[in-house]
Amino acid sequence: MKISKWHKAVVGLFSLLLVFSSTPAQAAVPQAPSFAKATLKVIVDNDFAVYLGNETNATRLFYQNDYVWMTQISNATTLDIYPQSGETYLYIAAMGGGGSETIGGNLNGIDIVSISGAQVASGRSPLGTGVVSGIYVTLQSxxxxxxxxSDVVWGPQNVTLAQIQAALTGATWSSATGGNTTSGVCCGSDATSAGLSGKGWLFPDSTMVVFRYPVSALSLPVNAGSRQVTVDWDAPAAGDAPTSYILQYKKTADADSAYTTFSTPSAGTTIDTVTGLTNGISYSFRVAGVNASGTGTYSVVRDATPLGxxxxxxxxxxxxxxxxxxIAFTDPISNGGATITNYEYSTNNGSSWQALSPTDITSPITLPGLTNGTTYAIKxxxxxxxxxxxxxxxxxVLAGLLSQITNLVVSNTPTKRLVTSLTVSLNVAGKATFLANGKRITGCIKVSSSGVSPNIVAACRWKPSVMGSNVISVQYVPTDNSYANGTFQSSALLVVPRTTKR
Structure with a gap:
């Protein structure tokens, strides 16, 4: 039977498909790990705005609510709380539009009335146009x-970053983890149907008050502690599975080339704590999966600032x-994430400590109560x-003002039984005793100084009795007992024999 060219082509294509179908699929590197969303569920009767910032003030507008209070949670569920460089606090400006004003909710699943370190603005210095009302300072002015x-009642009242920064300049803060937090305070069934406790804060009618929460207390996926940050990531949702991970970090201000690998945990581990960090410095973190095909795409970068x-x-x-x-010093490279309020000092190499009183935060500082003439190991x-x-x-440091003895002047080559004048320069008046090879020189004991600063001197007429090497030393007692006693020792002087006879 004659086989057509078309038939041969079909058979060839079928054979080629068989070859390809029997070839194993090429493995691929893992896709990028991810981080769980940290949600914000807040209800304010009537309006609110959210900012991120540091201990001093808000630095970034994070979310401006534009919804009436009954729909605030459903319209905010897509938010993902994550701080950027240097952001250590989440601020909420709560605005009331008349009637019973309340705020309640959860930050990353934690009830706002029980977040550790939560605070409310309770004062302002100077007060300006703020008004103190109970535990609050109201700042709508x-x-x-x-x-x-109108705008507050229905949600579209906007508070710009510049406005909240002006309001919070000079703000003082009080604890917001207690107070009017009875269940049922906030928002009734609209709160409980959204999974909230119904607890909250009442605040004055038609006012704006501000709460703030340490981001380190929110259990975020990248969560800062003191000198450390815990990084909790999710495995890639699709693609070839990793067999291990690479966790890297750097100072946020550094270039990407500065990323350092902290650990390479196995695939079963998706959390690790990066230690050895400096409080008050922002760090960036990223994670990638690894398998036999190589290192996959890194996750999105998350920043965190250790506080302590x-x-x-x-x-x-x-x-x-x-x-x-x-004591003069160079300031710490950061304040730890909170304002430095004082210094403590130790005079015994760190065995015990005292706070400066009155407080002082500027170099140099003065350590009082030391004993003149005593040496201290200061930290x-x-x-x-x-x-x-x-x-x-x-x-x-040797406490007390130091007497200085310098510049021994010898009038001539020391010669046995001939007079040589010895003169030393001093920085303070007093009495000097001269010694040769450790023995007091006759007539040169407690010699009073002469002259005035900077030309104070003490002199001795020395008639050497021993030839050869002689070391001159001086013991000095200042008249002003604020100064510690001083000593001086010369290099060896060679006493030569007398060459002429009487």
Whole structure:
């Protein structure tokens, strides 16, 4: 039977398809890991705005609610709370439009009335146009065209970043983890149907008040602690599975080339804590999956700032003073995430500590109550609201003003039994005793100085009795007992024999 060209082509194509279908699929590197969404569910009767910032003020508008209070949660469920560089607090401006004003809700599943470290603006210095009312300072006067009866009631009242920053300049804060938090305070069935507790805060009619929450207390997927950050990621949702992960970090301010691998956990581990970080410095974190085909795409980058006591001051320089010492230093590289309020010092190499009183945060600082003539091993450490920071390296100081003896002048080559004048320069008046090879020189004991600063001297007429090497030393007692006693020792002087006879 004759086989056509067309038939041969079909047979060939079928054979080729068989070959391809029997070839195993090429493995691929893993897709990018992800981070769980940290949700915001807040109801405010009537309106609210959310910001992220630091201990001092808000720095970024995160969410401007434009919805009437009954639909606020359903319209905010797509929000994902994640801080950017240097953001350590989440701020909520709660606005009332008349009647019973309330706020309630959850941040990443945590009830706002029980978040550790939660605070409410309770004062302002200077008060300006703010009004103190109970536990609050009301701040709506800083919002241009604040319309309690219209825009606030129906949701579209906007509070710009500049307005909230002006309102919070000089704000003082009080705890917001207690108070009027009875169940049922906030929003009735609209709250409970959204999974909220119904607890909340009542605040004055037709006003704006501000709450803030440490992001470190919100259990975020990338969550900061003191000198560490816990990174909790999700495995890739699709694609070839990883057999391990790479967790990397860097200071946020550094280039991407600075990323350092902290750990390479196995595929069963999707959480790790990066340690050894500096409080108050923003860090960036990313994760990638790894399998036999290589390293996959890195996750989105998440930033976090460890918060806690400050790192150590550096470059201490001690200057003795009367009954005290002055310590100059370089400030810690960060404040730990909270304002430095004072310094503590140790005079015994860190065995015990005292706070400066009155407080002082500017170099140089003065350490009082020291004993003149006593040597101390000084360390200092900064203090913020989180506690006492890392201690500096030790620096030694001899307390009391130092008497200085310099520039021994010898009038002529020392010769046995001939007079040689010895003169030393001093920085303070007093009495000097001269010694040769450790023995007091006759007539040169407690010799009073002469002259005035900077030309104070003490002199001795020495008639050497021993030839050869002689070391001259001086013991000095200042008249002003604010100064410590001083000593001086020369290099060896060679006493030569007398060459002429009487």
């Amino acid at each position: 800083y919002v241009a065209n604040y319309n309690a009866n 006591p400050p790192p150590a001051p550096t470059a201490l320089i001690a200057t003795p003073l009367s009954s005290s010492a002055q 200092i450490r900064a203090v913020n609201s989180y506690g006492s920071g890392t201690a500096s390296e030790s620096v030694s």
